[in-house]
Amino acid sequence: EVRLIDEPVAAAIGAGLPVAEPTGNMIIDIGGGTTEVAVLSLQGTVLSESVRVAGDELSEAITQYMKKVHNLVIGERTAEDIKIRIGSAYPTPEDNEAAMEVRGLHLLSGLPRTVTIKRPEIRESMAEPLSVIVDAVKRTLERTPPELAADIIDRGIMLAGGGALLKGLDTLISHESGIVTHVAADPLSCVVLGTGRVLENYKQLERVFSGRSRNM
CATH class of the missing domain: 3.90.640.10 (ATPase, substrate binding domain, subdomain 4)
Structure with a gap:
């Protein structure tokens, strides 16, 4: 049996975000070809945006x-x-x-x-491609439900993926969004670590495969 998991969800789990809780979490996964910006809650994606800049x-x-x-x-x-x-x-x-x-x-x-x-x-x-990423973050925040937005302000934004290693990117996003931005402990491995944790805790995290958050 083959199951699919959204990349931002896997990245969030790998970064240690509490995706199973009924609170809002924001992850920015900057890979090689695309940047995924997502708001997660209750093991699902509430809303997301993908830009072909990374x-x-x-x-x-x-x-x-x-x-x-x-x-x-x-x-x-x-x-x-x-x-x-x-x-x-x-x-x-x-x-x-x-x-x-x-x-x-x-x-x-x-x-x-x-x-x-x-x-x-x-x-x-690099100013132009960086501004595309920042604009995607701002657009996602503007569409976020107020309760989840309040959670994100409290918890901050998490950066994952190889692009998260660019010096000062967390400071730029924090400055532009007004929300504290953190870099995951091991940004390059977040997606694979998250996928592994889902396999290890399949029963508890089974709902991540359903994709969208059920309470939205």
Whole structure:
């Protein structure tokens, strides 16, 4: 027998959110290709939104920025490395100290070249895809029933998925939504951990397979 579980529900369980309780929980699962924003209650999804902007688009934005501003062609792996090492979503006091050398092919000469880039310009390069994610969070909060919204204000928003590891993303979402935002203890593994917990506690969590919350 094969059963399906919504990815945000699995991520929420893996992140340790009390999804079985009759209270509102909000999870933002930022993967490689999509970002899932969901409000959960009573083992079900009350409402959710999916946007096709996530980790891959952030890396692509860096690639395009390097080409446009520095005339430098870089590969996917280099863009990912830049994002991990000096990428950020929100300003910090040590911004200008965070810099790295990037090697690529210079567009005009066709020869290898090295340029030094700093954190603020990489944050600027990712501003557009990050705003799409933030807007999805705001839209979901606007549609959330008042009682559940009050729970989310008390508990905060949970970030999961590889994209949650981007420095300052929790601060950006907290600043834009006005709600405290936490990063899961192991954001990369939340979905698989949650799926495993459902299998281990199948009887208690069986209702997660029905999809939508029954009290909504």
